[in-house]
Amino acid sequence: MEVDRPDGRSPSQLRPLSCSRGILNRAHGSASWTQGETKVLAAVYGPKAGTRKNENPEKACIEVIWKPKTGQIGKLERESEMVLKKSLESICIRSMYPNTTTSVIIQVVHDDGALLPCAINAACAALVDAGIPLKHLAVAICCSVADSGDVLLDPNKLEEEKMKAFAYLVFPNACVSVLPGGSLQVGKEPMEHGIITSVTHGAMSVDDYLHCLERGRAASAKMSEFLRRSLQPQLSADPSKAG
Amino acid sequence: MVLPNASEDLSTEMEVDAFRRLFPLRYYECHLVESIRPDGRALARARDTTIALGAVASASGSALVKIGSTTMLAAIKMEVMTPTMESPDEGCIAIDFHMPPICSPIVRPGRPAEVAPVVSKQLSDTISSSGMVDLKELSLVSGKAAWMAFLDIYCLDADGAVFDAALLSATAALSHLQIPAVSMNDDGKIVLMSEEDGERLAQEPVNKEKRKLALRSIPFSLTCILYKNYILADPTAEEESIMETQVTIVLDSSSQLISFYKPGGSVLAYTPAIQDCVALTRQRVKELQSILDEANSAMEVE
Numbered sequence: 001m002e003v004d005r006p007d008g009r010s011p012s013q014l015r016p017l018s019c020s021r022g023i024l025n026r027a028h029g030s031a032s033w034t035q036g037e038t039k040v041l042a043a044v045y046g047p048k049a050g051t052r053k054n055e056n057p058e059k060a061c062i063e064v065i066w067k068p069k070t071g072q073i074g075k076l077e078r079e080s081e082m083v084l085k086k087s088l089e090s091i092c093i094r095s096m097y098p099n100t101t102t103s104v105i106i107q108v109v110h111d112d113g114a115l116l117p118c119a120i121n122a123a124c125a126a127l128v129d130a131g132i133p134l135k136h137l138a139v140a141i142c143c144s145v146a147d148s149g150d151v152l153l154d155p156n157k158l159e160e161e162k163m164k165a166f167a168y169l170v171f172p173n174a175c176v177s178v179l180p181g182g183s184l185q186v187g188k189e190p191m192e193h194g195i196i197t198s199v200t201h202g203a204m205s206v207d208d209y210l211h212c213l214e215r216g217r218a219a220s221a222k223m224s225e226f227l228r229r230s231l232q233p234q235l236s237a238d239p240s241k242a243g
Numbered sequence: 244m245v246l247p248n249a250s251e252d253l254s255t256e257m258e259v260d261a262f263r264r265l266f267p268l269r270y271y272e273c274h275l276v277e278s279i280r281p282d283g284r285a286l287a288r289a290r291d292t293t294i295a296l297g298a299v300a301s302a303s304g305s306a307l308v309k310i311g312s313t314t315m316l317a318a319i320k321m322e323v324m325t326p327t328m329e330s331p332d333e334g335c336i337a338i339d340f341h342m343p344p345i346c347s348p349i350v351r352p353g354r355p356a357e358v359a360p361v362v363s364k365q366l367s368d369t370i371s372s373s374g375m376v377d378l379k380e381l382s383l384v385s386g387k388a389a390w391m392a393f394l395d396i397y398c399l400d401a402d403g404a405v406f407d408a409a410l411l412s413a414t415a416a417l418s419h420l421q422i423p424a425v426s427m428n429d430d431g432k433i434v435l436m437s438e439e440d441g442e443r444l445a446q447e448p449v450n451k452e453k454r455k456l457a458l459r460s461i462p463f464s465l466t467c468i469l470y471k472n473y474i475l476a477d478p479t480a481e482e483e484s485i486m487e488t489q490v491t492i493v494l495d496s497s498s499q500l501i502s503f504y505k506p507g508g509s510v511l512a513y514t515p516a517i518q519d520c521v522a523l524t525r526q527r528v529k530e531l532q533s534i535l536d537e538a539n540s541a542m543e544v545e
Contacts, residue, residue, distance in 0.1 A: 078357075082361045083507070085507075086506040090509050195512045203499045205498075206498070
């Protein structure tokens with residue numbers, strides 16, 4: 001059974017992605033990430049000396065500043081900041097630069113659905129651009145569940161409002177590593193099947209959620225491929241930022 | 244995480260309290276391999292939970308909830324407002340979550356706690372996603388007047404699983420809520436009806452008698468910590484600070500998933516762990532449902 005989408009996409013088709021890095025001159029690292037009409041700009045400053053109060057000085061700390069398109073920062077943005085901070089902390093190698101703070105500034109340029117996943121992808125690309133040591137990349141995706149139980153990937157704002165539920169999921173990307181393959185398996189599942197972050201809205205059945213996970217994993221493989229591709233050429237061409 | 248081997252040898256010589264402070268993770272691991280937690284609970288066991296309804300006499304609905312030593316006080320104040328143009332026959336619920344300095348050493352006076360707005364947002368999302376309150380029930384006169392329920396939750400003691408306790412106190416306060424009797428006077432204003440003049444005056448009673456909200460499926464939540472292959476249900480503040488990866492699952496009484504919230508954390512959640520957490524939450528929902536039912540029936544007897 002197919003669900004018609006207003007923009008004529010198939011249920012598991014993502015909107016066109018684009019990512020560019022190093023677009024801000026003064027920032028230590030920057031990136032913009034576009035998914036269809038949704039566009040987010042991320043800048044990274046740091047690592048700077050010292051951590052904020054109540055943070056563990058034995059580890060590097062990440063601070064996220066969320067700038068909405070218009071108006072004041074509200075509860076929604078505070079929650080996004082917290083989710084983003086915790087997600088980024090889990091992909092950084094935090095023991096490398098203890099007692100430092102890295103600021104990640106997120107500027108929303110346009111919101112047309114799946115804003116938080118878009119911001120996470122942008123932040124991740126900006127961290128790579130700044131040369132912050134990461135364990136692996138993170139790939140974020142939005143899965144929405146229609147009343148019929150069908151899962152639609154990467155909904156736009158209109159679809160997000162119509163759906164009964166949606167989930168923002170963040171997965172690690174598949175590591176290409178020199179380590180023997182076995183070490184990347186956790187139990188029977190490959191590492192990229194684990195969830196770093198999950199935020200859901202609306203009511204769905206547990207099976208719907210597990211279905212979302214499956215579809216999200218499949219799509220995140222494609223996205224992590226795209227992310228890796230868009231990061232690689234610049235890495236070799238720009239030795240000044242390496243390390 | 245690799246721990247110094249020295250701690251292994253020290254564990255036999257050092258005082259327990261000193262060992263606990265110096266090697267907190269190792270201390271917990273020693274317990275976890277024995278499938279027990281330092282406070283004597285099994286890994287999957289939540290702390291004792293109590294609900295006291297009607298803790299605030301001046302509020303229309305209130306509840307004091309304790310999960311272990313985590314304490315939440317929720318109270319609802321009802322006010323009449325003009326409904327919005329988009330939804331003329333719906334009332335509204337405004338939820339606010341407060342973490343005053345009394346609740347934890349991390350919160351300093353003058354500086355609001357970082358997590359407070361986040362929990363507040365999560366609570367209103369959860370309550371609106373679950374569809375537990377039919378907002379049409381809060382309507383008085385279509386397009387003219389509706390109830391605005393101010394639900395304020397105060398955290399008195401934050402000893403872990405703050406969201407679980409806050410949600411439980413919010414739902415308990417809503418189940419205790421008595422909507423006051425009001426009538427419309429000649430000027431078209433809504434006034435509170437006092438008990439004796441109810442029918443004497445030529446007033447049109449809008450809401451004839453005190454009534455309760457008909458709550459549909461009630462959401463209940465359980466926070467679990469993921470650490471290696473262990474799942475620890477209902478963590479204390481100490482456990483939360485040592486083992487960082489948390490998952491909060493909200494299920495309603497008809498087993499619909501209202502929220503699966505995992506904000507980052509170094510441990511990745513795989514399908515088997517997700518299913519285990521959901522199973523634990525199912526059990527906990529039953530437990531909490533019966534505690535809430537008991538508290539409500541105790542109120543009716545009085």
